[in-house]
Amino acid sequence: AQSVTQLGSHVSVSEGALVLLRCNYSSSVPPYLFWYVQYPNQGLQLLLKYTSAATLVKGINGFEAEFKKSETSFHLTKPSAHMSDAAEYFCAVSSLISGYSTLTFGKGTMLLVSP
Amino acid sequence: DAGVTQSPTHLIKTRGQHVTLRCSPISGHKSVSWYQQVLGQGPQFIFQYYEKEERGRGNFPDRFSARQFPNYSSELNVNALLLGDSALYLCASSLYGVFFGQGTRLTVV
Numbered sequence: 001a002q003s004v005t006q007l008g009s010h011v012s013v014s015e016g017a018l019v020l021l022r023c024n025y026s027s028s029v030p031p032y033l034f035w036y037v038q039y040p041n042q043g044l045q046l047l048l049k050y051t052s053a054a055t056l057v058k059g060i061n062g063f064e065a066e067f068k069k070s071e072t073s074f075h076l077t078k079p080s081a082h083m084s085d086a087a088e089y090f091c092a093v094s095s096l097i098s099g100y101s102t103l104t105f106g107k108g109t110m111l112l113v114s115p
Numbered sequence: 116d117a118g119v120t121q122s123p124t125h126l127i128k129t130r131g132q133h134v135t136l137r138c139s140p141i142s143g144h145k146s147v148s149w150y151q152q153v154l155g156q157g158p159q160f161i162f163q164y165y166e167k168e169e170r171g172r173g174n175f176p177d178r179f180s181a182r183q184f185p186n187y188s189s190e191l192n193v194n195a196l197l198l199g200d201s202a203l204y205l206c207a208s209s210l211y212g213v214f215f216g217q218g219t220r221l222t223v224v
Contacts, residue, residue: 034213043119043215044205044215045215049212090158102163102171103207103213104160105159107157108157
């Protein structure tokens with residue numbers, strides 16, 4: 001079975017500060033990894049995905065994530081936080097089960113950005 | 116192009132009732148999945164359909180059922196609603212990536 005652990009249910013940063021959201025995964029096969037963002041009362045928007053190409057993945061809105069196999073990690077970063085980044089972020093791993101794939105999500109990390 | 120669309124956006128039901136949620140995938144996407152997101156948790160997989168056939172089912176009771184139509188739209192049905200079924204229900208369509216709709220917020224009272 002595959003699983004995702006997101007460290008920290010809430011992360012607070014000041015506007016302009018570095019954003020670091022942590023994600024560790026467990027997978028018995030080479031994983032596909034995703035970060036999604038969810039604004040209040042909204043669905044999930046794909047930020048970026050890792051599909052075994054480059055280990056450093058660039059996404060939308062200035063976010064990027066680095067796949068580290070040795071650490072089983074896929075942490076999300078952004079050099080400078082903006083107020084509009086305040087949202088909940090979910091890390092997910094794609095699981096291939098009996099010929100079809102599904103997403104297994106972490107519990108999410110709420111990013112709070114203060115002025 | 117329109118994204119994944121879900122209806123209704125909000126719904127309030129009483130315990131024991133039945134509910135039907137609807138989803139239209141992105142044009143050209145033949146796979147539709149349903150997820151349940153309880154407050155404070157990540158989404159959990161319920162069903163996946165491809166070409167009108169059920170491909171997979173998560174760990175949910177038989178009260179949950181779904182189907183996919185020839186135009187690839189899908190319905191999620193939940194019978195005998197419990198308070199614990201209150202959640203955001205997300206539909207996703209996939210081709211080269213998984214794209215989610217805005218969800219249906221179901222409240223069971």
